[in-house]
Amino acid sequence: MESKFKTPFGQFAYTVFAWIIGLAIFFPILWMVLTSFKSELDAVNMPPLFLDFNWTLENYTGILEQSNYFKFAMNSVILSFGSTFIGLIFAVTCAWAMAFNPTKRTKDTLLWMLSTKMMPPVGVLVPIYLVFRDWGLLDNRFGLIMVLFLMNLPIMVWMLYTYFKEIPKDILEAARMDGATLPKEIIFVLLPMAIPGIASTMLLNVILAWNEAFWTLNLTTSDAAPLTAFIASYSSPEGLFWAKLSAASTLAVAPILIVGWFSQKQLVRGLTFGAVK
């Protein structure tokens, strides 16, 4: 890349400017992490304390000891990975069919799948809630896994479809000529070539399921509640709670933030349904 700045100073000033903007956008996250290491009194101190406070881990130990944090974290892991795993099984087969054995209706089916994603969740909140209540699926991990799986299925099919389209058809046909059966063709020929695409589909789906906060708030109370609901319980606290809130929040977002950093490129493809690459 060629620098368009005429002087080294111009380049330097621009870099400083860009970093100030970037840090300003990142600031709420940074401030949350800093606050999580303060005592509750330091957290509400005016003027705010930047680095010159007594660093403490008491908020973290407090949360890990008291608030059955692990149950919520475990639920987040089970829900996001469970829904992703089931979703992959459905989406890989469906995307395989659409990419390699298209029919006249494939395009319409893809667009129909996309359109189900456009449906606002409140449009189906009432019947889903009532059906879940009658079937005993409220506050149930299996029920929520199904909801998250179905919610993200269109994105998964679409993303995998755009990846599969880039794999040359001839290779699959050659395998078929050599006598590979259909399951073998998919497992031994297609999947190894599609690993990068499948991995990024998986990552994006885990992120979306981890952060989903409409169904998880409406369909859970305690048993199946993930971290989104755990954090929401801080909305009506008593006493000083900022440092504890920050520590709980940091624990809740840290894993997914790191996953997100690795999958930022695929995010564009996944969330625009291939419209921007």
Place this chain on the structure above:
Amino acid sequence: MSTRASTLAGRVMSAPSIIALFLWMIVPLGMTIYFSFLRYNLLTPGMEEWIGFVNYKFFLTDHAFFASLANTLVLVGSVLVITVIGGILLGLMLDQPIFGRGILRILVISPFFIMPTVNALVWKNLLMNPVSGFFAWISTSLGFQPIDWFTNAPLTAIIIMVAWQWLPFATLILLTALQSLDRDQKEAAQMDGAGPISIFFYITLPHLSRAITVVILIETIFLLSVFAEIFVTTGGGPGLSTTNIAFLVYTQALLQYDVGGASAGGIVAVILANIVAIFLVRLIGKNLDA
């Protein structure tokens, strides 16, 4: 290679996903439509009866509907303006050579990965609290009165948080589009004496138009359904000042147990979203042929 066997295999393999999505969306949607014509309250079970369009009449003439429709439009519109303009500026900024650009890009896109409940509570307390929040400190240091965001400007506060969450999405997509811009074209324009501003308006912006459309359409779909940020900060209030359509339907269904009314509201929300969705589906469908 479209033999009968492979077509059959294709049908069989895609059937589970299609059936699952059908059961997930079309069946509940049908139920919602059916409920929306019933007098149906969970507090009075067994009293359901067909009442035609009465629920729609009540919902659409309720002042809460107009308030929440207005809030929805203001929320969606403001966030779109902020994120698209901000996204273009940030995209242009990140498209330049900067020391540590990779890390800088990670900082800028991070808000997108923060779960909505964390986003909302961190902003509400740590930043926007009128007494010990960070913004209060900035205002006081500059000699202004701190703003009591959630009393005096609750909808603005929600807009700021949601915009912060979606700014990275717009930035990332617009940056991706910027990077596919043909550099020769820009250089040729520079040779001909075009300044940076005319290059932006005559070359860059037209090149971005498609990506901008995609950002607007996709964000609109998600922004029409903003829920958690309202749920954990204002609960729709004070009064109705931060109630959007999604939150209004939620209160009718799960707080007032009015299944019929909430269903009518849900259908109205579906129709609103579909107006946007039609354009998006068409745009993406065109791309599929290319």
